[in-house]
Structure formats: structure tokens, C-alpha cells
Amino acid sequence: MQLMSIFKPKFWDYEDVAAGPFKHLFNFRRIWKQTVFLTLAVTLSPLIFMAAIDYRVSREAIDTDIQLRTARLVSNTRRSVTFFLEERKSALSYVTHDNLLEDIMSHERLADILEHLKHSFGGFTDLGAIDERGIQKAYAGPYQLEGVDYSQEQWYREVLERGSFVSDVFLGVRQTPHFVIAIRCHCPTGLPYVLRATIDTDKFNDLFAGLDVAGHGDVFIINRRGILQTASHTYGAVLDPVPLPVPPFSERSEVIDTADLDLNPTVIGYAYIEDTPFILMICKNKRELMLPWKATQLEILMFLTVSVVAILLVILWGASFLVSRIHDADQKRVATLHQVEYSNKMASIGRLAAVVAHEINNPLAVINEKAGLIKDLFLLKESYAADEKLLGLLDSIIKSVERCGAITRRLLGFARHMGGPPSIQRIEIKDVIHEVLGLLGKEASYRAIEVSVDVPDNLPGIESDLGKIQQVLINLLNNAFAAVSDGGHITVKVRKLDEYLAVAVVDDGCGIPEADRKRIFEPFFSTKTTRGGTGLGLSITYGLIKDLGGEVQVESELGQGTTFTVTLPLVRKPEKGSDNACSVGG
């Protein structure tokens, strides 16, 4: 709440209770909201839109990059694997062309050839030559396999049919993973025979070991049934089934986005290796590949957050500042209107008072003279001259007329200064106080309020505007009357302070809470709005005192009372600028 009050503009809680011409022109809260929402909309939406696009584009770029890199790696690796196999096929083919059939079919020569192949190419484990009937005629290698009949084997039929064959990987008797390459040749008689070699898969592993695959990549080969043909550090050893679906056939290298068993996003690149059961697979952990993207994402988010916060603060501050200015200006406008109205009202009251006083004065003069004449006549006649009662009655009439005269004179005195042009004259403050109290005295006596005046006799007169001083005193005394309860006390004290005269109106009324004390001179601040207060009395008083070159201070304690102290210069200083609204309409 405390934090809110720092940011809360001062017009936020302002409630316009006025009507008619004094109503504010704007609903400030609505203007503020409209400004804030509109500016936020036009600034934030493009920013967020652009950030979203940037987010998407950079993500797609990285995605494409990953796909391309994977596809390239798959292609290159496939080429290596294909080359490896082709190389061995070509070696076997060369052997058939370079040797006579008899040599190939002889055990010794074949052992020599195997030795050369091992030496030149590596990976060869054994070598066998099989005749057209499927009988292994010659064999070089660690086992005794001469004379074995392969005629019923699937691979044998296949090699006769297609010219070459590459088998799945199998463990065999030696329990080491290897596979078979076989090629078909023709002897000079035209009959086919088959040269068969067993290759260690270690060579494959050597091939993959050199690859540097990003994202903890895993390079391995499976066959078309999804059985591992080379070891995979993710999915297990050779001949273990891979827990991934076998990718659909494609002639080209392909890259797919999928998830592994633990639902980790995975990028899989694969390629079918021609004329073999092998499928080359490269699996990459997408999460790791996306790490650089995460950094970018964080940067975008940081940038967005900082921008949004900055824009928000600037807009909130700007809107509050501008609307506050409008509010202040409108407040001034309404205050001026009120002051003009107040001045007009005072001028009207002044004129009315003058007319009333003057009209009453004439009949009063007649009454006075008639009563005087009756008295004269009575005094001339002896029988009446001794009648004290009659003379007493007449004196009472004459005294009442005198009192009426005093009242009309006082009224006229006020009328002259209310709303009239400012007239600077020498003023005895004591007289002014008594005059004002004379007007307000009735209320005091009805409510049994004790009003005392404490003015030293040797006070100098002051040069000032009588009308304004009267209004100030009337306003302050009216406030005091409103504050004290019946039977309360009000004191008007005057003291001389150097070049100033301090007039204090002290009451023992309800007092003003501290929170209100700072604001009582603000226009429209009123605690009695429900009882018809405009909240202008003290603000106008303040304006009048300022006009007179004076100052006003307030001290108050809740429940103890309030003291308003007005300091007025003894000699009026030359005024700067023109008189303000108080003289309008005079």
C-alpha cells in the first residue's frame, strides 16, 4: 500500500462533487487510464510482436542448421561406409581377376591372398572359394571349413543371383561381431563360383570413432530389423535391438525430429546403404544442440523484460505527470471561477447592504426627529415636563434610533469595502476588530460563546485595505464559530512584531487533524462538503492575506483548539502585478 501511494497520482482520489460551471472538464482517472492503455498498446504490441518473430526466426534458423549439419554428417559417413564396403568388394574382384581359378581354389594360394588382403586393407578375417555347387572348395582362415556345403544357404543363392552380397553382422563361432562379403565370378568355362570374405566390424567402429558429433551424438549402424550392427553408446552392444522404430526407406539421407524412450527430443539422421542390409543412424540430443539457442532466448527475454519495464515506467510517469498538470490547471480554472463568483457575491451583498442601510436611514431620521419634537413639546408643557415615565419612553425611542443608526452606519462601512476597488488607508486594527465583532456579536451571544479581545493600547495603525482585512477577520471568526461548541471561548489577540502586526484568532474548538492541516488553504479542501461548504473560505482568506502582503499560519491540536495567526505588514509594500480576482466585479 505504501508503495502504491508513491506511484499514485494525486488526482486519483479526487472526487468532483461540484456541478454546473464549477464541474471539472475532465474525468482525470479516465484520461489517465486511456493514455496509459493506448500508449502501452501502441508501444508494447510492436515490441512483443517483433520479439516473438525474432524468437521464432532464430529458433527456426538453429533448427534448420541442426538438420543441415546432421544431414551432411550422415551423407559423409554413408559415403565412408559405402566406400569401405566397395573397397573390399573391389579387392575381392581384383583377386578373381588377377589369379587363375586353380590358384584361388588352392588352400595355400588363398592363404597367401588373405595375408595380402589383411596387410593391405585390414578387417579381413577369412577367405573362402565356393564352386558352382555350393561346396567350399578352398578356405583360408582360423577354422577348418573346407568342404562345407552352402548350396542351401540364402546368401549363396542371393550372390549367384545379384553378383554380390553383404550379410548382416553376426557373432559366429569366434563370438566376435563380423559380417560377410561375397562376390560372384565366372571361371573360364563359364560356370559361376563365389569368393567369400569375413570382415571384422572393428573397422566400422574405427571409422565412426574419428567422427566428432555435436550434442552427444551417437553414430551406429542397424539392419533393417532394427538390430544394432555396431556398438552404440546409447542403445547398447552389437546385436542388441534398438528401441527406436526403423526409419522408412529413402534413397537420400534423411533427418527426422523425434523423441527417445525417455521422451528427450532427439534428432535422427539416417541413410540406407545401397546393396546392404545396413542403415546408418546418427542420433543427437536436441536439448544439447539447442543450448546456444537457449542463450539467445534468454537474451531476447531479458531485452524484452527490460524494455517493457522501462516503457511501463516512462508511460506511467509521463501519463501521471501530464494528467496532474491538466488537473492542476483545471483546478486553478475552477478556483478562479469560484473567486470571481465570490467577488461578485460580495459586491452584490455590498450593494444590497448600501441600499438597505440608506433606505432605512431616512425613516430612521424621521422617527428621530418626530421623537425629538415630541420631547421638545413635552418639555415646553409643565404637566408633561414632570412626567418622567413619558420622557423615559421618548429617550428609549431616541436611543433605539441611535442604535439603528449605528448598525446602518456599520453596514454602510462594510458595503463600501465589499467587492469595491482596493483602497489603501490608515487602519486602527482595534477598531476593525470591534466593528467585525459588532456584526458577529449576536451569534456569539446566542450560542453563549465568550469572545475576548486582547489588543494593547499603544499599537500603531497599519496601512492596508480595510475591506480585505474585514473579510479576513470575518472568515477566520466564522471558522472559529464553526469550530467551537456552544459556550466555547474565542480570543482575538494582536501583537506588534518588528515591522508586522500579528493578529491571532484563538479558539478552544475541535481542532484540525494533522493530515488536514497542510491542506486547509488548498482550494476545495473542505471537511464540511456535505454541509454545504465549498472548501474555498480559507483559500480565499489565504489569497486575501497574500494580497495584503501578509502571511498566515495555523497551529492546532485535536480537541484542544486552533490558532490562526495572520501577520500583516505595518506599511504596505508596493504590489507586484495587478490585483487578483478579488477585485473582479467590484
Added chain:
Amino acid sequence: MNERVLLVDDEVEFVETLAERMRTRGMEVDTSTSADEAIAKAEAHAFDVIILDLKMPGMDGLQALQAIKAKRPEMQVILLTGHATLDKGIEAMKLGATDFLEKPADLEELTEKIKKAQTKKMILVEKQTEEKIRKIITEKAW
């Protein structure tokens, strides 16, 4: 010597009553309820003091004062009004009024002022007479 007073006010009741009271105090009082009538009377008769109401319908007190002073400068004029303001008073004095009094006036105060004004008038008349005699003497060069 009785004071000869002309009382001017638009309020008949007031004028008549005040005149009667003044007569009981031994003054010779004539009355008038308009400025025009007052000017005519002032021209026709010799008054010591004219008491003029400041506010009257038609010609007001200040204008009447000027007219009377133009014709009979020796006549003393006291202004009587319910609307006493300092600046009006100063203006009246500048135009030649002897004194200034607020309504409802105390008769004793008024009487006093009339007596003072009459004395002033007599001094003025004496001076004027002296002046005239001196003039005649110097002119004839006796």
C-alpha cells in the same frame, strides 16, 4: 440674532419635523423639498445657513451646493446625509461646504454646527464689507 436657516431634504416629514424643532429653539427656518426650489429660495432670501441633503431625486446635494455657492458665496452650507463617505465629504468641502453631518443627526450637534456656520458667515460678511469700504476709499482716493 436669530439664525436664518433653509432646510432642504426630499423627505417632507423629516424636513417639517426638524424645522419645527429648530423653530422651538429660536431659529428662523424655511424648508424646501427639492434642489431647484432651494436654489430659487436661496436667491430670493437671505439665509445664514443652508442644510442640504446629499442625496435627492433630480439634482443632488453636491450640484445644488455648487449652484448656491455660485450665486450666494457668503451662504454657509452644511451637508446632511445618510450616506457619509470620506471622499464625498472631502469633495463637498472642496466645493465650499462648511460642514458635514450624518443622518440621523443629533439636533444639539446640528445646532452647534449651525451656530458656528453663522459666526463664520458673519465674519465673512464683515470682511467683505470691510473690503468694500476699503475699496471705495481707495477708489475715491480721499
